[in-house]
Amino acid sequence: MTRKLRVGIAGLGRIFDLNGLGYANHPDIEVAGLCDARAELVEERRTAFPGARGTTDFKEMLSWGLDVVDILTPHPLHADMACAALAAGAHVTVQKPMAMTVAECDRMIAAADGAGRRLKLFENFVFYPPLVKARELMLAGAIGKPTSFRMKVVIGDRSSAWRVAPETNAWRYALGAQGKGGPIVFDHGHHMMAVALWLFGDVRDCLARIEQTTMPAGHQVDAPASLMWRHRDPAIHGIWDVSLALKMRVRTDYYASHERFEIQGEEGLIQVNRCSDRLLDEPVLTLYRDGEVRSFHNLEQDWGESFRLSTLHFIDVLRGRAPQEILTAREGRRVVELFHLFDQASREGRVVTHPDCAAGGRG
Numbered sequence: 001m002t003r004k005l006r007v008g009i010a011g012l013g014r015i016f017d018l019n020g021l022g023y024a025n026h027p028d029i030e031v032a033g034l035c036d037a038r039a040e041l042v043e044e045r046r047t048a049f050p051g052a053r054g055t056t057d058f059k060e061m062l063s064w065g066l067d068v069v070d071i072l073t074p075h076p077l078h079a080d081m082a083c084a085a086l087a088a089g090a091h092v093t094v095q096k097p098m099a100m101t102v103a104e105c106d107r108m109i110a111a112a113d114g115a116g117r118r119l120k121l122f123e124n125f126v127f128y129p130p131l132v133k134a135r136e137l138m139l140a141g142a143i144g145k146p147t148s149f150r151m152k153v154v155i156g157d158r159s160s161a162w163r164v165a166p167e168t169n170a171w172r173y174a175l176g177a178q179g180k181g182g183p184i185v186f187d188h189g190h191h192m193m194a195v196a197l198w199l200f201g202d203v204r205d206c207l208a209r210i211e212q213t214t215m216p217a218g219h220q221v222d223a224p225a226s227l228m229w230r231h232r233d234p235a236i237h238g239i240w241d242v243s244l245a246l247k248m249r250v251r252t253d254y255y256a257s258h259e260r261f262e263i264q265g266e267e268g269l270i271q272v273n274r275c276s277d278r279l280l281d282e283p284v285l286t287l288y289r290d291g292e293v294r295s296f297h298n299l300e301q302d303w304g305e306s307f308r309l310s311t312l313h314f315i316d317v318l319r320g321r322a323p324q325e326i327l328t329a330r331e332g333r334r335v336v337e338l339f340h341l342f343d344q345a346s347r348e349g350r351v352v353t354h355p356d357c358a359a360g361g362r363g
Helices: 039-045 058-062 075-087 102-115 129-139 166-177 183-200 303-318 329-348
Strands: 005-010 029-035 053-055 068-071 091-095 119-122 146-157 203-210 225-231 237-249 257-265 268-272 285-289 292-296
Touching: 005 058, 029 039, 029 058, 039 053, 053 058, 058 075, 068 075, 075 091, 075 102, 091 303, 102 119, 102 329, 119 303, 119 329, 129 183, 129 257, 129 268, 129 285, 129 303, 146 183, 166 183, 183 203, 183 225, 183 237, 183 257, 183 329, 203 329, 225 329
Parallel strands: 005 029, 005 068, 029 053, 068 091, 091 119, 146 237
Antiparallel strands: 146 257, 203 225, 225 237, 257 268, 268 285, 285 292
16 A cells, blocks of 8 residues: 655645645545644644644654645745755645745755755646636637736725734735735735736736735735736737725635636637635626627636645645646746736836847747
8 A cells, every 4th residue: 555645734824724625634645744833823723633743843844754845834934945845855835926036936946856856836726617617718719819818806805704813914014015025916916927827828028017005004015006918929918907995895705805817819708707706696607709608607616626626636746646736836936937027017117028038038
């Protein structure tokens, strides 16, 4: 009988509730270690995996003979923790964003290559069944040649949404105040940028206007924002709108945000009408072509399921049942790189071209 994969999870905050779904009762998995800087949280989370050892010392957890380390800590910690886990001989899955900078991503990739271990960037949106089906329809030619892509994010009233501890967001606000990437365009926006790259590949150039808004509690967030770009091949145009509606209740089982996606082609269009929310009482996926609308009612719509599917896929990769992790570390690097292009475009008030596509470059 094949030995179970021993998993250690570092970072036991709110997102642990979703990232842990794929490990629970999996026949190939033993959650052997739980680590967080808060000792009381370690003990609380052990109720989900009673057989796991707990610690507040990440280095101690790495000494427990783990096969996989799942890193759910704040993203400024990702690079050092991932490199340490890889050096200890573990495969690593790291929560988005992969790291703070492209240079940190490169260091993580080099560590994985040197250790001969897998490094997965955990991105659940590309496992959300309606988005997976939308991509499948597009690639099958359901709307003809794609010509444009639009995404929309609305941040609403949090009072009736998932409860998130204040300290969970405090460090995010601090990063934004330091100009290192805010909680909406950089952090939550990772999902949106990852989806765009997953659908259409690399970006040639972009233009962005990212504003700062002071929230009622006094901190600032990076919204509203308007972002535009061109993909390289084909040169599909993309538009991504981010807005605040702080008095609008968002029907949701998770965060108080609404996401919407539209892929237009020469012969029709595809819409995914919600993701982490339940804002609109309409089919989650629609296809328009030849004057007719086809609605998809029977797709799994629970956003939480996308987390479970992402984890299950990585387990299949490690067991040899699937060829490659989704997203790879290099794909995670591309998302961080794209954010910094948008950030530069907003700060400098001009179109920014990817270095590979600038004069004399390839692309």
